[in-house]
Structure formats: structure tokens, C-alpha cells
Amino acid sequence: MALAFALGASALAAAPLTPQQEAQVRQIAVNIRCPICTGVPITESTNDISREMLRDVREQVAAGRSARDVYAYFSARYGNFVLLDPPKEGSNLLLWGAPLAALGGGGAVLWLFLRRRQNAAAPAPLTEAAADEPFDPFLAQVRRDLGQSSTDRSNPGRNGGNP
Template sequence: MRLVGSVVAAWLMACPVAHAVQPDEIMADPAQEARARELSRELRCMVCQNQSIDDSEASLARDLRLLVRERISAGDSNAQVIDFLVARYGEFVLLKPRFRSETLLLWLLPPLALVGGGIVLWTHGRRKTKAAPGADPETSSKLTAEEEAQLEQLMAAEKPRETPV
């Protein structure tokens, strides 16, 4: 009995996440449906903004899913469907923006920030390990000849005078 429960739990964990695609949206041709699902995962829900239209339950996402399926049924390629939606809704409809001159900063800023942070940490670490001129315990305990003479004079002046008993 325990084995059956474990198998059921493992099966439930292995099941794919439920998507928002409704049964009436699914295309009859499995190849076209797979293309539609693939495209739906690349398109942003304009309402949720951080979800794909494949995952969103918003009515606009449903409309976009139906539009994608309509364009696929009309014989459009994946690139044509994407281009149609970008022309209609702008680049923001893409979850992963294209690498272009307009999006160059968006693509390059994260790696540049990572490299810059690494350089700052490396520089900070080197500064900590690099000793300041007077910070070395060996060099800071050594006195110059002039300082030793002054110290001798001070110590001689401070000696307690012996009083006869």
C-alpha cells in the first residue's frame, strides 16, 4: 500500500504543470498544436506581463492564443506569426526580446554588471591584503636611531631615584 502511495506521489510530481489553454482552443492537428504551444510560451501576456500567454488565464491571453492558432491554421510560419504580433503589439509582446540595437543595453547590462561587480570585489580584496607602509608589525616595531635616543632619554629621566635607607 505504501508503495502505491509513493508511485502516485512520484507520478503527480512528474506531471507537467497545468496550462491555461482551454480544451476548445486546442487544434485538431497535433503538430500545429505543438507549434502553437511553443509560440505561446514565447509571448508575453499584456495583462500579467510576467507570464506567457500559455500560462495566463487572462481574457487577452486567450485572445492571443486564439490569434496564434488562427495564424498557424492560415499557413503562417512561426516567424510570420511572431512578426505579425510584434507589428500589432510591439516588441513588448515577446518574453525574450530580440538582440537588436534597441535592446543592446538590455542584453549587455547584466553581464557587464556581473563583471563590474567582480572587478570591484577583486580590487577591494587586494586593497585589504595589501599592507599599508606602517601597518606591518615587523616594520612598525622598529625605531629609528633618533627615536631610540629619545626613548633612552625619557627612560633615564623617569628612573626612580634610590633613597638611602
């Protein structure tokens, strides 16, 4: 019985596929990663494991399995790592959504930073006398210093009565 099953499986693997099935095999195999190579689909890898995986894909397509079934088979056997385009469901949503969330968060932080900087750089309202003169930060500092020193001179008790 086991011999008949083995002969039937090898006959199924050796059976030629239709052009439509060959196209389906190529479409499926392009999305399956070689477990040894980094980022290379099994269609482009030349190692023995990739050739065996490609043979498994051919067998499953010949058996009438869908692409989703083939991907589930390889995911169960090798983990989601083997899929070049992992499904966007479950915990994989975190991996797909994290870059978008980081981009949105970075944009919000940048917007708040620029808004705070713009509010801090806004000039104070000008008085009538200052509105006639152009703004000069050095002149404004000198005027503040002179105004402070004139108040110090007018209050002799503050620095011990010495002028």
C-alpha cells in the same frame, strides 16, 4: 466581397489543426505574455484578451506563418513587452549585456580593491636586529615613541632649552 472574406476567415479559424500545428501553436503561445497579467503566458491566462491572442496564434499557424512571423505580428501590435523571450538584437542587446558588463566591472573593482589591500598590508623588510624578534605592533610603537623622545632630549634648542 467583405462578407465572403469574413466567412473565409472564420472558416479558417474554425478549421481543426493537425497535431503538429497544435504543437507549434503551444510552442509559440508559451513565449507570448498576456498584456494584462504579469509574466504569465497566454496559454496560462484565462482573460478574454489572452484567449483572443491564442486564437490569433492558431489562425496564423493555420495560414502557414512561421514562429518568427507570429512574434513579429504580436511585437508590432503590442511591442516587445509581449514577448517573454525578446529577441537578442538591436537595443535589446543592451538589456541582455548590461548584467554581464556589471558583473565584469564589479569583479574588476573587487580584484583591484583586494590587490591594493594586500599591497598595503605587506610588512616592511626587517632589519637584522628586528629579524631575531617576533613582530609586536605595541612594542614597535613604544620603540618609535622612545626613539622620538630621546631625539627631543638630545636637541635642547628645540623646546627652548628646558630639559
